[in-house]
Amino acid sequence: MESLNITHRSVSMNETLVQHSQATTFDTAIALPIFMFAGGAIGNIIAIIVLSVSRQERKSSAFYTLVCGLAVTDLLGTCLASPLTIANYMDKTVLMVQHVCEFHSFLLLFFGLTGLSIICTMAAERYMAICCPYTYQRWGVDRRFAQKFLFFIYICNIFFCCLPMMGMSKSELQPSRTWCFIDWGTEEPVAAAYTVLYGSVSLLLILGTILLNLAVCGALLLMRQRTVQRPVTRASVRDRWRALSSAAETQMMAVLVMTSAVVLACSAPLVVRVFANCFILNNDPNADLAAIRIAAVNPILDPWIYILLRRSLFRKVLKLSRQGSSTRSTSSPTLQTSLFYPVIVRDSHVITQLMCNANIMTQLPATVKFTSYDTESPRQT
Known part of the structure; x- marks a missing residue:
């Protein structure tokens, strides 16, 4: 009898330990989506407030209208997709409902593609403003133009990402049971064509953003070199001062380059997994889960770029850098x-x-x- 009691106690202790371990694992697993939801929502709200209280001439520009549109897009994506993920952690049957799974897949498709589209549009706006100023003025690229183009991006991406619900492809619960996405390993021609099309559009937006940013940076460096090498006269002194004091232009480029780097770095792994699952048929659920989690980090990082690179802080950084350079050159004030x-x-x-x-x-x-x-x-x- 004593041995039976000891055995029963040991079994009870093992069950208690297993239950405690499962509870600890569940708490750790659900903490990640909650943290990401809070970080994305709070950061984007602060970024929208920072952009809203900026000066009127900045708010009326097309570039900062697109930046604000990206912040609103990230906020909407976080507030719509994260609660479904958290609810699924609490009840594993949430995403098993087909309509809920399709909606979750649509959210991931739409906000991923929309973020890339807005980033590419921001790069195109800077390219036109710097490299094609006459076309930029003739088209009247301003705040209203940017708002219309944002609306166009939303309408096109909504239609494109709704195609799986219309039967062109199908959404399925992924092996980790925590997210839904299109069936990217299917052998059906129509569904496979949509997967390739989605990956191709994302890849084209990534390449377009990179090329436009390189073109803009190259044009700015060339303009700065020509301005510095130009002899100073009464007629050219105004152009020289404008070239030497382009803090606003430099800040726009810093925001664009940093935001592009974050968005592309977060979106590229998911695009790679789309092509890998479609062509290589490399079924790796852990890699797919890692790719979607990296993509989910994007709305958390984006707003802090707008917050940290706001104009007042940017001017302070430039002022400190100028003070450091002027201190090093105090030995020859007459020459300067x-x-x-x-x-x-x-x-x-x-x-x-x-x-x-x-x-x-x-x-x-x-x-x-x-x-x-x-x-x-x-x-x-």
Whole structure:
């Protein structure tokens, strides 16, 4: 009898340990989607507020309208897809309902493709503004134009991502039982064609974004090199000051490059898995789950780029960098002054007027002083 009691106690203890282990695993598993949901929602709300309180001239530009559209898209994707994932962790039968599974698959398809589309549009807007300014002005690319184009992107992507619900493909619960996606390993010609089409469109958007960013960065470097090498005259001093004080343009490019890098890095693994499951038939559920989790990190990282690279902070960083460079060059102040002001240094009124027109009062090097006129006036008299 004693041995039976001991055996019964050991079995009970083992069952308790197993239940405790399962409860710990469940808590750890559900903590990840909850954390991602909270991080994405809070970050995007803060980013939208930061963009909303910016200056009117920035809010009226097409670029920042697209940035705000991307933040709203990330917020909607987080608030619609994450609750379904959390509910499925609490009740494993949620995504087993076919209509719920199809809706979850549509959300992942739509918001993934829409994010890539907006990023590519942002790169195209910067390319037109810098490399094709006449076309940019003729088309009237402004806030209203960007809003219309965002609406166009939404309509096209909604129609394209609804095709699986219309019978062109089918959505299925993935082996991990935590998310739904299109049946990318099917041998049906129509369904396989849709999978290839989705992957191809995503790949084209990625390549287009990369090429446009490279073209814009190359054009800016070429313009800066030509401006610096140009001899300084009264006619070219305004262009030189604008080139030397393009903080707003530099900030736009920093936001674009950083956001593009994050979106492409988060979206590329899922695109790779689409082609791998379609052509290579490499059935790897762990790799698929890792790819969709990396894609889900994108809405969490994007808003902090807008928050950290806002214009006030960006100006402080530029100011600190200029102070550091000016400190290193204090040994030759005369050379630097003659480099920037070889002709118009004798007329402080002209200098002030030019700088006000170019909006670079805060961009002056630390070694350039307005007292140059005062120091030279005694010698003239």
